[in-house]
Amino acid sequence: MTDLAAAEESVAQLCTVWRAMVLDRDADADVRDLPGVAVRWADCRFAFWNAITLTEAGADRELLEKRLSQAADIMRAKNRPGFLWLFEDLLADDARAALDEVAQRAGLVHAFPGTGMAGDLLPIPEPHHPDLTFERVSTEDQLTAYADLNSRAYGFDLADGRDGLAGSALWKKEVYAYLALRDGVPVACAATVEAEGRLFVVLVATDPDHQRRGYGEAVTRKALYEGARATGLTRATLHATVAGTPVYPRIGFEPNSPMHFYGLKG
Numbered sequence: 001m002t003d004l005a006a007a008e009e010s011v012a013q014l015c016t017v018w019r020a021m022v023l024d025r026d027a028d029a030d031v032r033d034l035p036g037v038a039v040r041w042a043d044c045r046f047a048f049w050n051a052i053t054l055t056e057a058g059a060d061r062e063l064l065e066k067r068l069s070q071a072a073d074i075m076r077a078k079n080r081p082g083f084l085w086l087f088e089d090l091l092a093d094d095a096r097a098a099l100d101e102v103a104q105r106a107g108l109v110h111a112f113p114g115t116g117m118a119g120d121l122l123p124i125p126e127p128h129h130p131d132l133t134f135e136r137v138s139t140e141d142q143l144t145a146y147a148d149l150n151s152r153a154y155g156f157d158l159a160d161g162r163d164g165l166a167g168s169a170l171w172k173k174e175v176y177a178y179l180a181l182r183d184g185v186p187v188a189c190a191a192t193v194e195a196e197g198r199l200f201v202v203l204v205a206t207d208p209d210h211q212r213r214g215y216g217e218a219v220t221r222k223a224l225y226e227g228a229r230a231t232g233l234t235r236a237t238l239h240a241t242v243a244g245t246p247v248y249p250r251i252g253f254e255p256n257s258p259m260h261f262y263g264l265k266g
Contacts, residue, residue, distance in 0.1 A: 001118075004057055006256035007089035010116035011055055013237045014085060015040065016195045017202060018051055024170040025049055030078075036067050043080045046164025047156070048203070050082020057090050061102065064095040068106035075264050076107075082263070083111060085239075089257035099260070107265050114259035115245050118237040121252030122199065122228040127221035129180070129214060132187075134222045137177035143168065145179060145186040146203070153205035175202070176227040180219035188215035192227035192236070199227045201238035201248075217247050224251070 001009070015033070018040035022029040025042040032039040036056040042049040052071045059067065071084050088096060095102070103110065137143050143165050151161035171177055177191035188206040192199040201223065206216040224236060239259060240248055249255070 001256075003089045003256065006118060007087045007116065008057060009118060010237065010239065010257055010259075011038075011053055011087050011090065013195055013198065013200050014038075014051070014053055014239065015055070017193060017200045018049075020170065020193070021202075022049055022051075024168055025164065034070075036063070037071055037074075039074060041074075041078060041082060042164075043078050044163045045080060045157075045160040047080070047082050047160070049164050050078065050080055051085055052082070053085040053087070054090060058092050059090060059095050060092040061094045061098045064091060064099070065102050065105070068102055068108060072106045072108055072264065084108060084262040085114075086260045086262065087116060087257045088260065103260075103262055108262040109265045111261045111263045113242060114261060115240045115255050116237075116257040116259055117240050117248050117253040117255050118198075118235065119251075119253045120235050122224060122234045122236055124221060124225055124228070124251070126225050127218050129218040131182050131213065132180045132215060132218055134219065135179045135181060136226070137175075137179060137189075137191075138172050140167070140172075142179060142186075143171055143177075146171075146177060146189045146191075149179075149186060149189045149207055150203050150205040152207055176223050176230065177203075178219055178222045178226065180215050180222070182210065182215075188219045190216070190220040190223040192223045194227070194231050194233065195237075197233065197235070199224060199231065199233050199236040201236060204238075204244060211243075216244070217250060220247070221251060
């Protein structure tokens with residue numbers, strides 16, 4: 001798969017999965033596919049559910065300036081902060097070279113980097129870890145634990161994560177969401193969800209006090225194993241943060257497009 005094709009796959013996966021996640025949070029959420037811009041904005045406290053991404057391939061500098069200005073205007077009109085997700089391999093060379101300058105002029109500030117990843121890696125063996133047991137999320141208490149792990153891992157208030165997941169029937173029934181427990185206490189979590197013939201890995205997190213022990217990798221393998229067993233799918237995709245970038249290739253994922261997450265300047 002070419003770099004461009006991989007980036008197009010990655011952005012399509014984001015648009016598909018985030019449509020479901022955002023509408024699950026709020027049936028009246030802002031879910032629009034505009035020319036070159038996809039809006040997936042729940043306007044909730046959980047910032048990851050407030051997302052915009054650029055969707056055109058080969059955007060040059062002039063078009064990038066137009067799209068980033070438009071995205072920033074949409075973000076300013078919202079009540080809650082969120083992120084612009086930008087896939088670098090969609091951009092033409094001149095737009096890529098000018099990205100930082102153009103983003104600053106649009107009133108955007110770089111929040112953190114990421115990497116798109118994908119692989120024809122399924123099925124995988126059933127995972128085991130000597131410290132852990134695994135539970136599928138099916139109750140509200142388990143869903144709250146899942147939300148809290150994400151909040152702690154990403155530095156959010158606990159109320160933010162809970163606002164993103166509390167009460168979700170989708171997460172308890174259609175998402176293959178798993179907790180990793182050590183001595184009965186949730187220490188990591190990961191989920192997969194079917195999207196356009198692929199399994200998409202979403203909201204992987206490890207408690208900061210239990211990192212660097214293989215827990216995140218183990219529970220990600222569990223979510224992939226169970227998702228593949230239920231669906232028969234063989235290809236998986238994800239968007240990795242810096243913490244996850246070295247982990248996922250060990251499972252079989254291959255990095256593709258660099259990603260950039262932008263917020264509004266304060």
